[in-house]
Amino acid sequence: MADQKEYSYNTGRIATFVIVDYVLFALTLLVSAGIGVFYAIKDRNVKTTKSYLLAGGKMSVWPAALSLVASFMSAITLLGTPAEVYNFDTMFMDMTMAYIVAMFLAAHVYMPILYRLELTSVYEYLEKRFCKGIRLLGSVVYCTMMIMYMSIVLFGPSLALNAVTGFSLWGAVVTVGAVCTFYTSLGGMKAVMWTDSFQTLMMIAGLLVVLIKGSMEVGGFSNAWEIASQNGRIKFGEASFDPRVRHTVWGFIIGGGILWTSIYGTNQAQAQRMFSLPSVKKAQIAIWLNFPCLLIILYLCGLIGVVMYAFYSKCDPITFGLITASDQMVPLFVMDTLSHLPGIPGMFLASIFSGTLSSVATGMNSISAVILQDFLRPFCLKDMSEKMATLVSRLLAVFLGMLCLVTTYGASKLGGILQAALALYGCLSAPMLGVFTLGMLFPWSNKWGAYSGTLSSIAIMTWISVSHYESKIKPPMSPISVEQCNWNLTLENSLGQYSLANQTEEYVYPTGLDGLYSLSYLWYNVIAVLIVIIVGLIVSFITGFQDPKQVDPKLICPIFDILCPCLPQKIKEKLHFGVQHENKYDTKDPETNEPILLSNNPKPE
Template sequence: MDVPRGIGTFSVWDYVVFAAMLLISAVIGVYYAFAEGGQQTSKDFLMGGRRMSAMPVAMSLTASFMSAVTVLGTPAEVYRFGAIFSIFAITYVFMVVVSAEVFLPVFYKLGITSTYEYLELRFNKCVRFCGTILYIVQTILYTGIVIYAPALALNQVTGFDLWGAVVATGVVCTFYCTLGGLKAVIWTDVFQVGIMVAGFASVIIQASLIQGGISTMLNDAYNGGRLNFWNFNPNPLQRHTFWTIVIGGTFTWTSIYGVNQSQVQRYISCKSRFHAKMSLYINLVALWAILTCSVLCGLSLYSRYHDCDPWTAKKVSAPDQLMPYLVLDILQDYPGLPGLFVACAYSGTLSTVSSSINALAAVTVEDLVKPRFRSLSERSLSWISQGMSVLFGVLCIGMAAVASLMGALLQAALSIFGMVGGPLMGLFALGILVPFSNSIGALVGLLAGFALSLWVGIGAQLYPPLPERTMPLSLETHGCNVTYNGTNWMTTTEMPFSTSAFQVHNIERTPLMDNWYSLSYLYFSTLGTLGTLFVGMLISLLAGGRKQNIDRRFLLTKEDFLSNFDIFKRKKQVLSSKSHPIEDGGTDNPAFNHIELNCADPSGKINGTRL
């Protein structure tokens, strides 16, 4: 290998490129603050007036969770653990089909703004409140990781100011979210997806030129054991196998796309259900493209450093810094391109943070403000929505400091979604798929699933699995100019996220730690979902769930599937976006009418059933 002659530093042109990305994002927000009359109502602000088309929404869906976690974390994951991560391509197929065919039809036909409105429609206000609070906590935690971790990685490699980057990210996101609402978020996401692809492409193209082509990179990866696609070991304690990625990954990613407010809010803002479903399926292609780019970047990393690992040689202090290190190594002779990659990483951050801020504002207004202040006008609600965007922007910046305790990127982020998103997905699945489930079963099931996933998730943070479970691949330093501590070879023995401030050291391992706490982090969501479903069904049966009469609109029916073919009928759309009339005060969702009418019923019954 041609040993790097010295890692470059950020030039003026790099800062110009990065600043231009921030400026264009802000300008999009200003444009949508005034375009088409601005944000006159909370629906305009939170849902884009429900007039969005499939393509921009698809790009926004991709950008929302293909964040800096992907840009920095996935290549480092492939570098250390191999290309088995590419099996997520299969996971994405299952995730999109389940989201589009199970959850979307129910959410779209009800005309809801917050997914947690469904929980009150199907169960009661208490279940809705619990779901809302869990979502807010989960999203603020995740957003803290998304803001802090890439800022830290880029700071330590490029010298990019850490807290300057954190505050700039938070301020710009808050600015265009507050001014432009969902339309600004979606169109900046479209722009930022372009930046992400351009940043990835610049690295892949230059790396292949330096290393002698894609075939050489693949050959290096093969010789280093990185092309480990097919590991069919069924052991759930192994971190990444075909089964943990396909089964556990499907549950984890469906909890993100199927019921997470940030994603659902996008596709139900579409002007028809056909556009909503198309946005998910187009998004699948975009997810494959981003995954391919990030895996190729990981293989580029390995080809470049297969005999001189910068992490082992202490040139970087964490795996998340490997991609910025590579960029400054191979692109140092091209002013502006390192800046393009940093813009790529921060585009991912901006898209995710803006999605989170907008979704948090939507959930707070719809679930916590509207039900208690029914006399507020739409204009007032629009101002409150904007105020909530500012508040959550500040909170997310503050959470960035707490996120520094979570360790590194990819696993920490997906673990949070698993621990909280899994039980929430189980709760929605209980309502949509199990006709006899009731509010008592839902609440007990949610608490049981959350306790289960939290138990194993926190245990895994405190007592990380041993290397035989995580299976890191060997890293070499014999090609470096200097050896590290007189050693030319080192096999990694740590968990990728053992930097957690919560890890307990110097303790004797027990069977509980080596088995239960060593469960693959991708199964956290599976555990939470199934725990919520099974306990919820059992308690519902014991609490008389079979005696209730449930409105079929709250369930997934065969008509929902058959309506997929309505597009072929002559101008006949069963589920049209025209079913969203606005009433004076309170909720604007006609699906709540039966609840509002029955609120005065002293018997406490809804649809003739006592809760």
């Protein structure tokens, strides 16, 4: 690494954006806005909510797959994952195992049931399976969760980039929020999915540029890998069964698998993308096509973290005082390695905010669908025409855009954006996966079990999350050093040749309640789902369990048929536990060859 160059740890100054950078950023926003205008004009004569919210059910597989990637691979991932590798190690890249579990469960367990019911809001399932109250509970939890999530996604990256590049904080928040609102309200789901596709390509391009140039600055990627390895950053396959260990193989397979299943299997935002495709088979293909794209972004982010550590291995920017939070590491690295190439930092800024645009637009579109289908149509506007419903959906998108801007302040209080977002899903998204699982896999469960299980899970997980935050318990970090920082440039720290080698001492995990509060965030999801299922089944049996023969088989997943397809038919029927799956289908669609569900419940024996 050529320390003679004017890097921030040599000069004490961080380079700022130039005009060309702002121009490239603006062009990205204009392209996204232009897609919204295009589809608003193209579909100006279409006045149905199916066209606006579900793209008419005629989208092709590739845009859907790329949109699935962009929806939750936001700026949180692009900024948080490299910082995770810098602060800890490369174990986060083992999230691959979680993706595999989630893709299988989403594509073959959850999504087919929801798709074949011809829903707009996934929470309609909960009314069909349990009651209207459970549907409304799920809708309220989802809207709350997504508004919080959009705030994190919008404010977190804006704050990090403002601190490092000088890019206006509220200028970024307002501009990006306004553009999202504009193209989402105008173009609907088609605009969202096609802009997601464009933004996914932007993210990958930006990450590639940073990885390649960063590797050049540290003498090649192999050299960066060697430096990271010598300092404890290269680590894979940790197989500890201790749930307090931040990242383990079991944590990813079980906890991470449940986390991403809650996103791909029962999340309204992803389900809408599935419902926009013409058949279950194509929806399943889209889910699996999205998998390699997820891996590309995960691995690029992880490898950037390796290179970034090699670059700052002798001068930690936070200890040196250049930045104040890990979320600012990637923008600082970009400015150190790319600022001498006008326009390239702006391209990276555009790729970061491409992730923000896609996630916020996803939230607006999906919440609009939930509010329309679960609250307005059943209660306020029962006789609303399709034209009026489409107009209301557009107005809801505008309202949600403004609400997102108002709630961004709270996001600044949540700490590191990666863990804040993932912990949020542990508290709210995983209980929702739990109640869908209770309904689909346990035909004995009833509405009282669903109520008690869901509310208990949310309450307990909120208690654990808040207690963890208040306890200030932090997982052990990998060692850092500041021995080559230019301390002559700052008067705030006179430690000189200071090294944090003491961090290599063996970490002692807390016990008792502190041990519970120190659980890895990945296991939050496991606990949340188990609480829903266990409490839900206990209460269901106490209050009078549902007779499986009376349950509509369209609402139950024959899980053993999927996991053990080679079992003899007689054994499969016994493992249906009385649910009349053999009476579920009447015929097949001649065009798609998909089974057509019976319109009425089967008659009990």
